[in-house]
Amino acid sequence: MKDDFPTPPVRDELKKRVVETPDGQTIEIDPLRDYYCQSAPTVMPAAYSKIVEGLFNWARAESLWILGFGTGCGAIEMRPLMTPRFDAYRYGIQWRPTPRQSNLFVISGYLSVKTLKRVIRSYEQMPNPKYVVGLGSCTINGGMYFDSYNTITRLDQYLPVDVYIAGCMPRPEALLAGFEELKRIIRAGKAEGANQYAEQFDWYKANQKRVIHDWDMPDYNW
Amino acid sequence: MLYQPDRSQYPSRKPDGSLDIDLSSGKYLKLWQGPQHPGITGNMSVELTVCGDEVVEGKTHVGYLHRGFEKLMERRTFIQCFPIVCRICVPEPDFNEYCYAAAVEELAGLEVPERAHWIRTLILEMGRINSYLMYLGGQAGALGQGVIGQWTTYVRDLMLDRFEELSGARIYHMFIMPGGVRDGLPDGFDQRMEETLREIESTLADVKDVMFNNAVFKKRTVGLGYIDPAIVDQYGVTGPTARAAGIAKDVRRDQPYLVYPELDFEPVVGQDSDVFTRADVRRRDLLMSVDLIRQILARMPRSGAVMAPLPNVLHWKIPFGETYIRGECSRGEYGYYLVTDGSGYPRRVNVRGPSYTHAMALLERLIVNCNISDVAALMVSLHTYPPEIER
Amino acid sequence: MRDLYDRLTMAFPLGELTEQRPDLAFVTVPREQLRSLLLHLRDQEGFTHLVLLTAVDWLEEGHFQLTYLMNNRRACRDLGVRVMLARDPASMESIHDLWPTAATYQRELREMFGIDFPGSPRVDEDFILEGWIRTPPYRRDFDTLKFSDEVFAPRPGRASSDPAEFMKQQLYPDKT
Numbered sequence: 001m002k003d004d005f006p007t008p009p010v011r012d013e014l015k016k017r018v019v020e021t022p023d024g025q026t027i028e029i030d031p032l033r034d035y036y037c038q039s040a041p042t043v044m045p046a047a048y049s050k051i052v053e054g055l056f057n058w059a060r061a062e063s064l065w066i067l068g069f070g071t072g073c074g075a076i077e078m079r080p081l082m083t084p085r086f087d088a089y090r091y092g093i094q095w096r097p098t099p100r101q102s103n104l105f106v107i108s109g110y111l112s113v114k115t116l117k118r119v120i121r122s123y124e125q126m127p128n129p130k131y132v133v134g135l136g137s138c139t140i141n142g143g144m145y146f147d148s149y150n151t152i153t154r155l156d157q158y159l160p161v162d163v164y165i166a167g168c169m170p171r172p173e174a175l176l177a178g179f180e181e182l183k184r185i186i187r188a189g190k191a192e193g194a195n196q197y198a199e200q201f202d203w204y205k206a207n208q209k210r211v212i213h214d215w216d217m218p219d220y221n222w
Numbered sequence: 223m224l225y226q227p228d229r230s231q232y233p234s235r236k237p238d239g240s241l242d243i244d245l246s247s248g249k250y251l252k253l254w255q256g257p258q259h260p261g262i263t264g265n266m267s268v269e270l271t272v273c274g275d276e277v278v279e280g281k282t283h284v285g286y287l288h289r290g291f292e293k294l295m296e297r298r299t300f301i302q303c304f305p306i307v308c309r310i311c312v313p314e315p316d317f318n319e320y321c322y323a324a325a326v327e328e329l330a331g332l333e334v335p336e337r338a339h340w341i342r343t344l345i346l347e348m349g350r351i352n353s354y355l356m357y358l359g360g361q362a363g364a365l366g367q368g369v370i371g372q373w374t375t376y377v378r379d380l381m382l383d384r385f386e387e388l389s390g391a392r393i394y395h396m397f398i399m400p401g402g403v404r405d406g407l408p409d410g411f412d413q414r415m416e417e418t419l420r421e422i423e424s425t426l427a428d429v430k431d432v433m434f435n436n437a438v439f440k441k442r443t444v445g446l447g448y449i450d451p452a453i454v455d456q457y458g459v460t461g462p463t464a465r466a467a468g469i470a471k472d473v474r475r476d477q478p479y480l481v482y483p484e485l486d487f488e489p490v491v492g493q494d495s496d497v498f499t500r501a502d503v504r505r506r507d508l509l510m511s512v513d514l515i516r517q518i519l520a521r522m523p524r525s526g527a528v529m530a531p532l533p534n535v536l537h538w539k540i541p542f543g544e545t546y547i548r549g550e551c552s553r554g555e556y557g558y559y560l561v562t563d564g565s566g567y568p569r570r571v572n573v574r575g576p577s578y579t580h581a582m583a584l585l586e587r588l589i590v591n592c593n594i595s596d597v598a599a600l601m602v603s604l605h606t607y608p609p610e611i612e613r
Numbered sequence: 614m615r616d617l618y619d620r621l622t623m624a625f626p627l628g629e630l631t632e633q634r635p636d637l638a639f640v641t642v643p644r645e646q647l648r649s650l651l652l653h654l655r656d657q658e659g660f661t662h663l664v665l666l667t668a669v670d671w672l673e674e675g676h677f678q679l680t681y682l683m684n685n686r687r688a689c690r691d692l693g694v695r696v697m698l699a700r701d702p703a704s705m706e707s708i709h710d711l712w713p714t715a716a717t718y719q720r721e722l723r724e725m726f727g728i729d730f731p732g733s734p735r736v737d738e739d740f741i742l743e744g745w746i747r748t749p750p751y752r753r754d755f756d757t758l759k760f761s762d763e764v765f766a767p768r769p770g771r772a773s774s775d776p777a778e779f780m781k782q783q784l785y786p787d788k789t
Binding site: 021022067068069070071072073075076077079080082083084085097099110112114115118122144145147148149150151168169171 | 248257258259260264265285286287288289290293294297305306309312313356359371372375376378379382391392393394609
Binding site: 281284285288290292293294296297299302328455456457458460471476477536537543544545546548555557559561569570572574578579582583584587612 | 631633634636637639661662663664665667668669670680682686689691693712713714716717735739740741742743750751753755757758776777780
């Protein structure tokens with residue numbers, strides 16, 4: 001496998017270099033080290049008491065904040081979900097514009113390799129605990145695009161997935177049912193995606209690097 | 223006194239015409255808008271180089287939604303291609319089905335029944351209404367008027383209900399097959415459609431009051447993103463974007479297809495060619511589609527076949543040939559270029575989406591000297607759907 | 614269309630005219646004449662709108678076909694201009710100065726077919742794919758299913774069958 005994919009050359013803006021600042025100083029820049037905050041993910045232990053952990057899980061389940069990143073065609077059903085007809089807000093679900101404020105990543109459909117790279121960065125920037133919902137058949141086994149050279153076929157090889165919602169395209173009611181299922185899993189304390197990602201970090205990274213040919217970021221950036 | 227911007231900070235040009243931007247000078251900043259960004263039309267990104275809050279250079283980056291449709295269709299039979307083509311453009315999938323079906327019919331020499339033509343026209347106009355309603359919500363949302371999006375999404379849901387009773391699906395209808403359409407209209411469809419159209423009309427009257435008469439909306443959009451009518455052909459601009467520049471380009475009128483020759487309509491044309499005019503042209507075009515649907519429902523034949531007899535689709539071979547089929551979708555000219563080589567598989571399919579030219583060459587030109595806060599509104603006003611750019 | 618073809622053949626060595634529809638025809642032109650023909654069509658004949666520029670891979674014959682589809686809105690007709698290129702190494706003159714939008718098409722062809730357009734803006738940058746180093750994917754000798762199976766670890770249990778074979782098994786199992 002390695003021979004098929006020689007590493008592409010590092011882009012110019014990512015190389016180590018010495019620059020002169022506007023006020024005349026000379027500084028050395030190593031973009032891959034300086035521009036990112038780099039540290040391996042850690043497993044988040046449960047609270048000391050079962051009752052407290054249950055309370056936390058209940059609170060987490062009732063405030064699912066979705067990252068507003070329409071990665072595929074499923075993004076089109078997000079808009080009806082936000083409006084009064086289906087109104088996901090009444091279940092405590094809302095959309096946030098930035099990964100820092102959200103804890104649920106809805107992968108809306110097929111993921112091309114180029115998007116997968118951005119999805120991984122966005123996912124790693126989300127604070128713990130975080131959940132992933134795979135929407136559509138194409139996240140499960142490739143669906144319509146099982147033979148495409150540019151879309152991944154199994155999402156769970158690259159990110160820990162809590163709930164899959166099948167269909168092409170799943171209806172808003174199916175999405176709401178999927179979110180209810182996710183809430184049930186969270187309340188039961190079984191939505192351990194972020195911890196699983198931390199535990200099997202090397203396996204996930206190896207899979208990600210196998211499909212993303214120009215890997216020009218640190219292993220974990222947040 | 224007129225406002226004179228200070229141009230001394232601006233980059234000079236190199237002898238080859240490119241901008242001389244030295245990022246380490248501290249005067250310029252590279253700013254990525256997208257792909258994970260609330261002010262972007264779908265999954266694409268624009269790499270902006272800004273000086274102060276003004277854009278000096280913009281580069282569109284696409285490819286986040288590439289699935290390789292043109293390759294996938296080469297290894298599927300003609301009938302297997304039919305269910306996947308609608309996935310090419312998500313908000314208005316029916317044009318893919320129509321263009322693909324018409325191209326296959328032309329090369330295979332199939333004669334489509336009259337009634338199927340009427341139903342196809344009806345579907346395409348319904349899809350156009352959906353797409354415009356989404357656009358109006360997005361355009362208002364890009365300037366902070368979230369309520370318009372709530373209203374238009376509500377009436378769009380009503381239109382999706384009509385699609386659902388027709389085809390059983392909300393988004394991907396897979397209704398227009400090579401040879402005709404899957405089925406006729408259900409009982410009572412006309413009456414429910416009329417109710418939906420009335421709802422749309424009353425919502426649009428509200429939208430006109432709240433959005434188009436809004437002082438903030440007018441102030442921010444009038445004069446923004448001017449497209450010179452002289453560059454319309456150079457940049458391959460089509461559809462409402464060209465019509466807002468005063469050029470009455472409408473495939474429905476220029477090279478009529480389906481039953482458009484029998485319908486009574488005139489292309490909607492604007493004059494000022496800015497974001498406001500483009501929004502207004504689309505609103506009036508939407509009302510025209512409402513009128514067209516009424517005409518179609520009043521005049522379409524109610525009985526007769528809806529499908530031409532197909533050959534055995536599992537062994538369907540189409541002789542050597544090439545053709546191009548175009549239609550006027552809500553963004554401009556949509557077309558399929560189909561090449562066959564006598565086998566059971568297409569040799570080559572090329573999809574000509576209007577967003578392809580609008581989002582790349584045209585946007586990169588318009589975005590220069592635009593304020594950062596207006597970039598989202600400008601981008602939405604070109605009405606680009608990323609999935610059809612990269613397929 | 615025939616009248617236009619007769620006028621054009623007086624100035625250009627054109628191939629046979631293929632009339633697909635009354636308003637659509639295709640014609641082949643040698644690559645040296647392409648630029649002057651496009652200029653003539655744009656400035657004299659009113660074909661001002663470049664609808665699309667794409668390529669077809671004729672692997673068996675060993676060449677690429679480039680199609681420049683031109684539209685004349687006043688006369689309501691289209692002319693497709695075909696150019697045949699050698700397959701390896703494929704290279705073609707750029708027309709981005711005639712239509713700025715052609716630069717985008719040429720970037721796509723460079724990436725997806727490996728046809729080079731020297732001088733076209735940003736032609737060597739990544740357009741759709743990122744860090745792609747294999748055979749350009751739209752070439753006929755690139756097998757997308759094989760690539761997908763190798764790289765993307767398909768989920769076990771998914772089987773796909775040839776529909777013709779499947780129906781034959783269902784309907785006439787004893788017939789060979």
